[in-house]
Amino acid sequence: ERIKINGEMVPKAFVVDFIARNKDFFESIQPSFFELTTGMAFAYFAEQQVDVAVIEVGLGGRLDCTNVITPVLSIITNISFDHTNLLGNTLTAIAREKAGIMKPGIPVVIGEVEGEVKEVFRSSHCGLDSASSLVFSQGIAGQARNDRESGYWVFDTPEYPNLIGELGGFAQEKNAATVLCAIGLLKETFTIPPKAVYKGFRYVIENTGLMGRWQILQQQPKIVLDTGHNTGGIQYIVQQLKAERYDRLHLVFGMVNDKDISAVLRLLPQDAVYYFTQANIPRALDARLLAEQAAKFGLKGENFYTVGEAFLAAKCNASKKDFIFVGGSTFVVADAVGELRTKS
Numbered sequence: 001e002r003i004k005i006n007g008e009m010v011p012k013a014f015v016v017d018f019i020a021r022n023k024d025f026f027e028s029i030q031p032s033f034f035e036l037t038t039g040m041a042f043a044y045f046a047e048q049q050v051d052v053a054v055i056e057v058g059l060g061g062r063l064d065c066t067n068v069i070t071p072v073l074s075i076i077t078n079i080s081f082d083h084t085n086l087l088g089n090t091l092t093a094i095a096r097e098k099a100g101i102m103k104p105g106i107p108v109v110i111g112e113v114e115g116e117v118k119e120v121f122r123s124s125h126c127g128l129d130s131a132s133s134l135v136f137s138q139g140i141a142g143q144a145r146n147d148r149e150s151g152y153w154v155f156d157t158p159e160y161p162n163l164i165g166e167l168g169g170f171a172q173e174k175n176a177a178t179v180l181c182a183i184g185l186l187k188e189t190f191t192i193p194p195k196a197v198y199k200g201f202r203y204v205i206e207n208t209g210l211m212g213r214w215q216i217l218q219q220q221p222k223i224v225l226d227t228g229h230n231t232g233g234i235q236y237i238v239q240q241l242k243a244e245r246y247d248r249l250h251l252v253f254g255m256v257n258d259k260d261i262s263a264v265l266r267l268l269p270q271d272a273v274y275y276f277t278q279a280n281i282p283r284a285l286d287a288r289l290l291a292e293q294a295a296k297f298g299l300k301g302e303n304f305y306t307v308g309e310a311f312l313a314a315k316c317n318a319s320k321k322d323f324i325f326v327g328g329s330t331f332v333v334a335d336a337v338g339e340l341r342t343k344s
Contacts, residue, residue, distance in 0.1 A: 062100020
């Protein structure tokens with residue numbers, strides 16, 4: 001699902017052939033999984049002669065392997081404590097690394113930032129000796145409200161009144177501002193009619209197959225998946241959980257070992273039943289260690305060594321009026337989705 005064209009996943013045959021053709025090269029340089037799949041994506045997009053590619057960073061910033069491209073627009077959504085072992089232990093240090101995607105002559109949109117972090121981007125942009133635009137997107141979305149019945153956002157701007165956004169997570173209010181700001185700049189290069197913007201917002205999941213953005217699996221009990229995995233994302237998830245109605249809250253939760261774990265655990269609700277777990281990847285934080293650290297913040301529960309076991313335990317323990325949340329890591333959500341596909 002990391003490599004798609006018009007919402008369709010890259011064919012398995014291409015993946016197999018690409019690995020076979022480049023096996024000797026990969027074995028000689030030992031790339032990371034993300035480096036390998038980025039090269040695969042670029043090769044697939046070139047072969048298919050795509051008109052436009054949207055490339056999402058992995059690590060993000062100066063040292064990211066996606067940074068070999070020269071885009072028509074760069075977007076930095078927000079700055080939070082993430083990949084601190086590589087990017088730095090302060091928001092300004094992380095921002096300096098993230099600013100490494102800026103390039104002379106290429107416009108940049110910056111999302112949810114303030115204070116010293118905003119100044120880091122301003123000074124980095126000035127250092128490029130570039131006449132390109134640097135735009136901060138806060139406030140662009142105009143009036144916004146979350147419709148409790150549908151779960152959708154409704155945005156009202158002078159250009160796009162009654163714009164319905166299918167993604168229902170609280171973080172999407174700020175994300176919409178960033179997207180609309182980006183569209184404004186992209187219209188200088190591409191023809192983007194209003195109907196395309198309305199269709200893109202309203203049918204983003206259908207158009208792209210996007211998963212794990214406050215994804216509601218079922219009601220009674222309500223089960224939600226979300227890939228928010230750092231303090232920036234978790235704070236919105238916690239706000240949204242508080243706005244929900246339920247008898248008991250169950251959290252199937254796991255993290256990877258390069259996150260600011262204590263900062264995330266400090267945000268989580270204490271009045272929930274926890275199912276600490278780990279995704280099936282080498283970077284996963286051991287479920288037992290996560291449970292031990294969580295206990296320091298008053299978070300109590302059992303630990304499970306697979307997401308499937310944790311998910312099943314939560315479903316068995318939950319009543320119809322309860323709420324089950326699955327998250328903490330993109331990889332935990334991926335394992336949960338895989339478990340659902342296996343059972344279906």
